[in-house]
Amino acid sequence: MTQSKKWTWMMLKENIHTKILNGTYAPDDKLPKDADLAQEYGCSRSTIQRAMSELSHMGVVDRRRKGGTCVVPLRETRAMITIPIISKEIAQQGKTHTYKILHRAIAIAPAHVLAGFKVPAATKMLHLQSVHFADNVPYIYEDRWVNFKSIPAVLDVDFSVENANEWLVKNRPYSDWTLSMHAINAPQDIAQIMHIGKDHAILVIERFTWHQNTPVTAVKLYTHSGYSLNTQG
Amino acid sequence: MTQSKKWTWMMLKENIHTKILNGTYAPDDKLPKDADLAQEYGCSRSTIQRAMSELSHMGVVDRRRKGGTCVVPLRETRAMITIPIISKEIAQQGKTHTYKILHRAIAIAPAHVLAGFKVPAATKMLHLQSVHFADNVPYIYEDRWVNFKSIPAVLDVDFSVENANEWLVKNRPYSDWTLSMHAINAPQDIAQIMHIGKDHAILVIERFTWHQNTPVTAVKLYTHSGYSLNTQG
DNA sequence: AAGTGGTCTAGACCACTGA
DNA sequence: CAGTGGTCTAGACCACTTG
Numbered sequence: 001m002t003q004s005k006k007w008t009w010m011m012l013k014e015n016i017h018t019k020i021l022n023g024t025y026a027p028d029d030k031l032p033k034d035a036d037l038a039q040e041y042g043c044s045r046s047t048i049q050r051a052m053s054e055l056s057h058m059g060v061v062d063r064r065r066k067g068g069t070c071v072v073p074l075r076e077t078r079a080m081i082t083i084p085i086i087s088k089e090i091a092q093q094g095k096t097h098t099y100k101i102l103h104r105a106i107a108i109a110p111a112h113v114l115a116g117f118k119v120p121a122a123t124k125m126l127h128l129q130s131v132h133f134a135d136n137v138p139y140i141y142e143d144r145w146v147n148f149k150s151i152p153a154v155l156d157v158d159f160s161v162e163n164a165n166e167w168l169v170k171n172r173p174y175s176d177w178t179l180s181m182h183a184i185n186a187p188q189d190i191a192q193i194m195h196i197g198k199d200h201a202i203l204v205i206e207r208f209t210w211h212q213n214t215p216v217t218a219v220k221l222y223t224h225s226g227y228s229l230n231t232q233g
Numbered sequence: 234m235t236q237s238k239k240w241t242w243m244m245l246k247e248n249i250h251t252k253i254l255n256g257t258y259a260p261d262d263k264l265p266k267d268a269d270l271a272q273e274y275g276c277s278r279s280t281i282q283r284a285m286s287e288l289s290h291m292g293v294v295d296r297r298r299k300g301g302t303c304v305v306p307l308r309e310t311r312a313m314i315t316i317p318i319i320s321k322e323i324a325q326q327g328k329t330h331t332y333k334i335l336h337r338a339i340a341i342a343p344a345h346v347l348a349g350f351k352v353p354a355a356t357k358m359l360h361l362q363s364v365h366f367a368d369n370v371p372y373i374y375e376d377r378w379v380n381f382k383s384i385p386a387v388l389d390v391d392f393s394v395e396n397a398n399e400w401l402v403k404n405r406p407y408s409d410w411t412l413s414m415h416a417i418n419a420p421q422d423i424a425q426i427m428h429i430g431k432d433h434a435i436l437v438i439e440r441f442t443w444h445q446n447t448p449v450t451a452v453k454l455y456t457h458s459g460y461s462l463n464t465q466g
Numbered sequence: 467a468a469g470t471g472g473t474c475t476a477g478a479c480c481a482c483t484g485a
Numbered sequence: 486c487a488g489t490g491g492t493c494t495a496g497a498c499c500a501c502t503t504g
Contacts, residue, residue, distance in 0.1 A: 008492075021406040021444070033470060044494045049472075059315075065471045065501040074402055077316040077440070079412050082292075085307050169307055173254040179312050182461035183416035183436040201416040201434035207310070211254070228415035241473075266489060277475045282491075298482040298490045 007043045012051035020060060020071050027073035031061065034069075058233075079231045083179070083205065086132045086140055087163065095134040101159050102193070103129040106148075109218075113145050116178070116208045117215040123147070126154060128164050131193055138194045141222040147215040165219070174209035174216050181205050181229070186222070196225050203227050240276045245284035253293060253304050260306035264294065267302075291466075312464040316412070316438065319365045319373055320396065328367040334392050335426070336362040339381075342451075346378050349411070349441045350448040356380070359387060361397050364426055371427045374455040380448040398452070407442035407449050414438050414462070419455070429458050436460050 007015075016037075019025050031037070034052065038045040052069060055061045059078050063069045090097040109117075109125045126146040132139045144164055148154050151172040159167070185199040194202070205221040240248075249270075252258050264270070267285065271278040285302060288294045292311050296302045323330040342350075342358040359379040365372045377397055381387050384405040392400070418432040427435070438454040 017408070021408060027403065035470085044496095045471095046473095046495085047493060050492085053472085063471060064503090066469050066503050067501095068470065074318050074321065074399060075406075076318055076321075077410065077412070079314050079316065081312050081314055083310040083312065085309055088307065088309075166307060170260065173308075175250070175254060176466065177310065178463065178465040179310070180461045180463045181414060181436065182459070183434040183456075185418075185432070185434040199418070199432055199434075201418040201432075203414065203416040203436070223416075226415070228413050230411065230413045232411040233409065268489090277477095278490095279476085279492095280474060283473085286491085296490060297484090299484050299488050300482095301489065 005042075007041050007047065009047050009050035009054070012041060012043070012047060013054050016051060017055060017060060020055075025071050027071050029071050031069040031071070077233070079233055081229055081231045083207070083229075085169075086165065090132070090134040090139060093134065096136075097139075098133045098136065099130060099163050100133070101128065101130040101164075103127065104159060106155075109145050113218045116206075116218055117147075117210075119215055123149075128159055130159070130164060132163075137224070139224050140227075141190055141193050142219060143222070144217060144219040146217045150211060150214045150216050168217055172211065172216055174211050176211075176213075177207055177209040179205065179207050184222075190222055194222065194224060200225055203229070205229075238275075240274050240280065242280050242283035242287070245274060245276070245280060246287050249284060250288060250293060253288075258304050260304050262304050264302040264304070310466070312466055314462055314464045316440070316462075318402075319398065323365070323367040323372060326367065329369075330372075331366045331369065332363060332396050333366070334361065334363040334397075336360065337392060339388075342378050346451045349439075349451055350380075350443075352448055356382075361392055363392070363397060365396075370457070372457050373460075374423055374426050375452060376455070377450060377452040379450045383444060383447045383449050401450055405444065405449055407444050409444075409446075410440055410442040412438065412440050417455075423455055427455065427457060433458055436462070438462075 025031055032040065034045050034048045037048045041048070052061065052063060056063045059072060059075050061069050062072050087097040105127045106124055107127050108122045113125070114120070114123065126148045128144045128146065130142050132142065142164070146154050146164070146168070153171065157167055182204055183201055184204055186194065186196055186202050188198050190202070191198040191200060202225065203223045205223070206219070208218045209216045258264055265273065267278050267281045270281045274281065285294065285296060289296045292305060292308050294302050295305050320330040338360045339357055340360050341355045346358070347353070347356065359381045361377045361379065363375050365375065375397070379387050379397070379401070386404065390400055415437055416434055417437055419427065419429055419435050421431050424431040424433060435458065436456045438456070439452070441451045442449045
């Protein structure tokens with residue numbers, strides 16, 4: 001039925017996905033094995049493999065050696081989100097990015113930072129608090145701890161000029177990270193900085209980064225009112 | 234230097250990523266072309282291709298035909314997030330999921346729903362408001378519009394028993410969607426439903442789904458206090 | 467132990483796109 | 486139009502896992 005056509009892996013992915021969506025393959029059904037599908041579609045097994053591994057990655061099917069390929073019954077939505085580089089994001093909106101540092105100190109990192117890093121002992125880190133503006137309107141407030149032991153040069157940087165995130169991305173890339181998003185009511189100090197009312201709801205993006213198991217930086221980004229993260233699939 | 238070893242695409246990905254992280258390949262540098270890398274590592278071009286296309290997908294490098302492969306200078310963080318199936322998520326926490334429908338009506342969808350669907354004309358849809366509980370504590374409030382023209386059977390379902398999201402996932406899978414996350418202060422009615430104070434900050438997840446260009450459902454999930462979305466890379 | 471998906475190879479051709 | 490990445494193939498072997 002499906003021969004005589006040239007199938008790319010992308011077309012295969014969509015074709016099989018459609019068959020799953022329209023019930024040709026129902027939830028929990030077992031799909032034919034790759035070799036049989038290859039014959040059915042008249043293509044090589046590698047091409048089937050490529051399509052199916054995408055579907056597996058999307059959470060649409062579950063693939064196991066020896067077990068075969070099944071349609072996942074209650075599929076979750078998986079989305080790739082991009083945490084933008086702040087200055088780029090602001091520039092894309094046609095606005096001017098400026099940046100101001102409010103606080104710089106070396107201090108023992110608070111418990112939640114140590115916990116997030118999974119570092120048990122109290123450790124001194126560089127504490128940086130700063131604000132990003134878009135056309136002089138507060139855009140994001142950034143509260144950051146930097147483990148300067150992993151990158152001593154950070155102590156010599158003049159962060160009144162240089163943006164901490166971008167300096168770090170350039171000078172101490174990370175290999176692993178965690179990310180968490182939640183909502184909070186703005187406490188008094190942040191409300192004042194962001195020019196919003198106390199208790200105004202803000203989206204907080206919290207990120208921990210490591211480089212080969214060494215903590216690099218922990219940052220909380222307190223977004224401006226109305227900020228949203230978007231994606232599609 | 235790197236021969237005599239058996240390289241898998243995963244090892245290659247990590248090895249090349251490390252070289253980018255440690256500056257062997259600096260931002261904006263051009264990497265050797267796939268064929269040369271294949272020779273350098275003593276593997277086939279397909280294997281290099283697999284590793285590099287992963288790095289490209291991660292946003293670490295930029296690949297162009299004829300242009301070659303470059304290290305992206307200011308790399309964004311890209312994360313795969315999973316929007317869980319509510320009942321599963323609650324079960325995973327060892328709690329009991331229950332569900333209650335508060336409102337069911339057919340009405341003209343409000344402007345923001347029509348706009349999100351990119352449907353210009355006023356359209357009647359099924360409006361469902363419900364709450365999910367974890368051990369009888371409000372967990373998520375769900376405000377949903379269903380385009381019943383795309384799935385008439387939805388009008389006959391007894392949503393006092395059946396969970397709308399899961400019924401839809403089973404009976405009208407979607408092919409395309411958008412997702413948006415932001416924070417709001419709980420309005421009076423939602424605060425009351427969720428047993429929180431008015432203006433308490435909550436994370437809202439808003440999703441529009443289509444099936445082959447036909448709107449299926451628009452849903453806003455108002456999460457409980459303290460909810461967070463997590464991911465890692 | 468056998469079956470199925472995961473990976474690797476060597477080679478071919480195609481599709482962009484930059485010079 | 487020439488160079489580079491993207492895809493496809495046919496076949497081989499490996500790794501996991503289930504019966």
